[in-house]
Structures are given as structure tokens and as C-alpha cells.
Amino acid sequence: MAYEKKIPVDLDCPLRLTMSLIESKWKSCILDELRNGEPLRPSEIHKRLPEAAPRVLDIQLREMVEDGLVEKTIFPELPPRSEYRITALGQSLLPIIDRMLSWGKQHMAVFEKKYGRKYSNPE
Amino acid sequence: MAYEKKIPVDLDCPLRLTMSLIESKWKSCILDELRNGEPLRPSEIHKRLPEAAPRVLDIQLREMVEDGLVEKTIFPELPPRSEYRITALGQSLLPIIDRMLSWGKQHMAVFEKKYGRKYSNPE
């Protein structure tokens, strides 16, 4: 996030502005999960990103709502229900996400060789 | 960086792999400064990114060398001299940087209105 910090983000630097919106641990992944426009419940997002602690998703989703990347609908039901849906602003970031995704796929092998596999296929 | 941490980066997620290489505070800016292929001395990089503490540039440049995004030449002179130059791998990230740059320019006004100017043109 770009504010309420002791050391504020330099909003005049376009690069750092953009980075500040997506650099937190799971924000880019969340955008990717919401990419098709279908709204998802928090529990569903957690299912799709099982390594993310639910508390972090909660925090990062709230920040993304504040930044206008995602919008939230709360249904006044019990047990509680809510949904997050990507906004037009959020979608405008998808080309960036796409390029990062394809760069990552293309170069993954090199970095796995370099630094070792971390999670999947432990043998 | 993607290693030597208690909580390792998931190198199997292409998005998080790519992010891990550029998400530190000044890495994307450094790549942008080195984009044209001309080597720069650390002191020159610091002149172009005056808000970055030299110590951070030092650390982040070392990590970028480790990741193969940048290469370093040390000249055995006194006073010491060294140069950093972007590699082909580093250049392959420039399309991502470019998109972040243009996204940032395009949307800057909204975020300045939203969160207030932070550094330049204080009035």
C-alpha cells in the first residue's frame, strides 16, 4: 500500500506506484484468480491459494479494495458470506500479470536448477 | 530474493518467481536505469535514484548479480571503480517494466488525488 507508512511510497514514480499496488506477497496471484470476472468468496480464494494464510488474504484483499483493484459485496446472511470481484482498474493490470506469468514459466527451469525446488515434487 | 529465507519463495509459481526478482524497493528502477545497455557505476546509479540509500542499492545490485539480471565489472584501481551492466536476462524483463511504467503514468493522477502527493511539488 502506498500510504499510512512512515516512509511513504513515491507516488510520482510511475514504476514504484505500480509496484506498490501488486508487490505484496499474494496480490498478483489474487488478481490472477479473479481475472475472468467471476466473483469469488474468500474461502474459495483460500482454496485456490492454499499456501496463503487466510489472514493475509484478508488483509491484502482489503487493501486491494481500498486501491480500487477489487470490489467487495457483503451479503447480510448467517453464516456470513461475501464476494470479491475484479474491477476495470484491476483488469487493466492483467497485461502486466500476464507478462510476469509467461516470463516466469519461460525461465522457471533455470531458477529451479539454480536455487532448487521449494515445494512441489519433493523426492 | 528467492532463497536463504526461513520462508522460501515458491519457485513453482511463475508469478511469484518473477515477482521475487523485481519486487524489492529499487530493483525495477535499477533495471530501468540500466535499460539502454550502458554500464553505470554505483555512484552514478545513486545520483539517478537519490532517494535510495546507497547501502540498499549495494545490496540489491548484489542480489541482481546473483540472479543474473545484471553483471558487474570490478576495475582493480584506487580509488575503487566498478560498473554494473544489464544482462540479456535482465533485458528480457524490460517489457514488464515498460508496462508497469506506462500503467503508472496513466493512472498516477488518480492515486495522487486519492492519497496525496508525496514528494515533488510540495506547495
Place this chain on the structure above:
DNA sequence: TCATATACCGAAATATTTTTCCATATATGG
């Protein structure tokens, strides 16, 4: 009755990143 699922949030513990300060060695210019 009891475990489960639901969304969310406070609080504290950890982990990570960035900042600040100091130190190295030596050439140059005042």
C-alpha cells in the same frame, strides 16, 4: 450437544527489508 463452516479482526510473535551509522583503503586537490 458438538464439531464444522463462515468472514473477519485483534494481538502478538516472526520474518524480512530498509535505514542509518561507522569503518576500510587510497588518490586527488586545496
Place this chain on the structure above:
DNA sequence: CCATATATGGAAAAATATTTCGGTATATGA
């Protein structure tokens, strides 16, 4: 002789981010 510039890095402080744990409230189904 002394300040300055140079590249780098140790160490500690400060800032920020993430993780973990527990608690709210209520419906559902075993």
C-alpha cells in the same frame, strides 16, 4: 594535513510484512 570521493560491508536500529493464534457470531448436520 585534511576533506572528499570512491566501493563495499558489518552491525544495529527501525520499519514493514507475514504468520499464528484465538475470539466473534450463528446455521447446519451428525
